[in-house]
Amino acid sequence: MTKVSWSRLMFFTMLMFVLTLAACGNGDTSDEESTDNSDTDTEESVDEGADESAESEPKVTEFEPAFPEQTRAPAVETEAELDVEVVAEGLGVSWGMEEFDTNRLLVTQRDSAELLIVDLEDGSVSDPIEGTPEVNSEGQGGLLDVTIAPDFDESRLVFMTFAQDIEGGTVTAVGKGVLSEDEASLEDFEVIFQAEPAYDGNLHYGGRIIFDDEDNLFLTTGERSDDPIRERAQDLDAYLGKVIHITQDGEAVDTNPFIEDEDALDGIYSYGHRNVQGVDFHPETGDLWIVEFGPQAGDELNIIEPGNNYGWPIVSYGIEYSGELINDGVSEHEAQGFVEPRYYWDPTSAPSGMSFYDNDAIPEWENNLFIGGLASSYIVRVVIEDDLIVGEERLLTDEGERFRDVLVTEDGALIAITDGGMIYKIAAAG
Numbered sequence: 175m176t177k178v179s180w181s182r183l184m185f186f187t188m189l190m191f192v193l194t195l196a197a198c199g200n201g202d203t204s205d206e207e208s209t210d211n212s213d214t215d216t217e218e219s220v221d222e223g224a225d226e227s228a229e230s231e232p233k234v235t236e237f238e239p240a241f242p243e244q245t246r247a248p249a250v251e252t253e254a255e256l257d258v259e260v261v262a263e264g265l266g267v268s269w270g271m272e273e274f275d276t277n278r279l280l281v282t283q284r285d286s287a288e289l290l291i292v293d294l295e296d297g298s299v300s301d302p303i304e305g306t307p308e309v310n311s312e313g314q315g316g317l318l319d320v321t322i323a324p325d326f327d328e329s330r331l332v333f334m335t336f337a338q339d340i341e342g343g344t345v346t347a348v349g350k351g352v353l354s355e356d357e358a359s360l361e362d363f364e365v366i367f368q369a370e371p372a373y374d375g376n377l378h379y380g381g382r383i384i385f386d387d388e389d390n391l392f393l394t395t396g397e398r399s400d401d402p403i404r405e406r407a408q409d410l411d412a413y414l415g416k417v418i419h420i421t422q423d424g425e426a427v428d429t430n431p432f433i434e435d436e437d438a439l440d441g442i443y444s445y446g447h448r449n450v451q452g453v454d455f456h457p458e459t460g461d462l463w464i465v466e467f468g469p470q471a472g473d474e475l476n477i478i479e480p481g482n483n484y485g486w487p488i489v490s491y492g493i494e495y496s497g498e499l500i501n502d503g504v505s506e507h508e509a510q511g512f513v514e515p516r517y518y519w520d521p522t523s524a525p526s527g528m529s530f531y532d533n534d535a536i537p538e539w540e541n542n543l544f545i546g547g548l549a550s551s552y553i554v555r556v557v558i559e560d561d562l563i564v565g566e567e568r569l570l571t572d573e574g575e576r577f578r579d580v581l582v583t584e585d586g587a588l589i590a591i592t593d594g595g596m597i598y599k600i601a602a603a604g
């Protein structure tokens with residue numbers, strides 16, 4: 175295991191990333207979420223303290239926020255002394271994870287579709303667990319998220335999301351299987367939900383899952399990226415660009431907002447999303463927060479309420495990768511009848527998986543939100559007061575990793591997994 179001193183990692187304020195995305199406005203490959211790793215970012219140093227906001231790069235757009243705290247929050251800095259440790263390395267693109275046993279993680283490998291067990295104490299990595307589903311691993315597809323049933327200790331049920339080939343293209347699918355007692359295989363794996371319609375593309379699958387306190391699942395999807403399919407994010411007869419609420423058998427939860435609407439799909443909980451890559455419940459308020467990947471700029475943090483429309487692709491605080499405006503450049507959500515994001519990034523933070531810090535091991539982090547950043551190559555720490563973002567910090571800025579997902583262990587360590595196959599553990603020093 176490699177120990178890295180925290181002080182070495184604390185010079186984020188001296189770094190400035192200048193996005194040159196405009197230089198590669200050639201469709202899919204310019205999406206920072208794209209899988210070709212052809213990052214076009216350049217870095218240059220600036221004097222420390224040159225900018226009081228966490229964001230030192232110039233904005234991409236000229237949009238005005240709907241309220242002052244909606245973007246570019248003041249920079250904050252963790253005061254506690256932290257240890258950063260590389261627990262494991264040499265894995266493939268590590269997309270999702272869950273702590274299924276104290277200090278032991280289930281970790282998905284997106285491209286190889288493997289499910290692994292990683293021991294945080296000795297850094298050991300298991301052989302691939304048998305019985306995982308067949309996936310479509312083109313583009314942003316593959317084996318995506320993993321979580322365990324609330325009654326896992328008895329049922330040993332593991333839930334996973336993945337890109338699946340079906341007639342007409344691919345879908346974001348959810349399946350479940352039973353982890354054998356010897357942890358070598360997933361038994362009786364079955365698909366419980368497919369986010370139809372299928373589409374012949376390999377981008378924007380969304381794919382995060384989380385259990386609520388009534389033991390039902392929230393699933394996030396993407397709108398499949400291309401114009402015009404992305405417009406289906408606004409349609410209630412398609413599961414694209416949605417937050418979906420289903421039971422452990424894949425049925426719509428009977429309190430869902432469109433159950434009574436015969437023209438709408440029963441599983442839909444909220445709509446008008448682009449590509450929802452992170453989801454978690456706020457530890458204090460219990461609200462469901464999501465992060466969705468924007469176009470060029472305009473990544474959003476949203477609080478999800480049933481039946482709400484979050485506006486994509488009608489309104490956005492971002493612009494097309496080509497530099498063109500979206501819908502003539504309408505950014506205000508509320509004025510158009512949509513829900514304003516609680517926060518947006520301009521330029522992008524390239525957000526992926528996220529987790530609230532629901533632990534007291536690092537007291538100043540309590541109820542803060544941590545979000546993995548991809549092309550941005552950092553972890554974002556967000557400080558929230560009364561649903562307003564009042565501070566932002568960037569962590570592990572010099573590792574050069576695409577941070578795909580983060581979680582908080584029972585012990586209060588922050589774990590991050592990356593596209594480069596690294597597993598980091600950040601914990602209070604000592």
Ligand SMILES: [Ca+2]
Nearest residue numbers: 474484485486
């Ligand atoms: Ca929006």
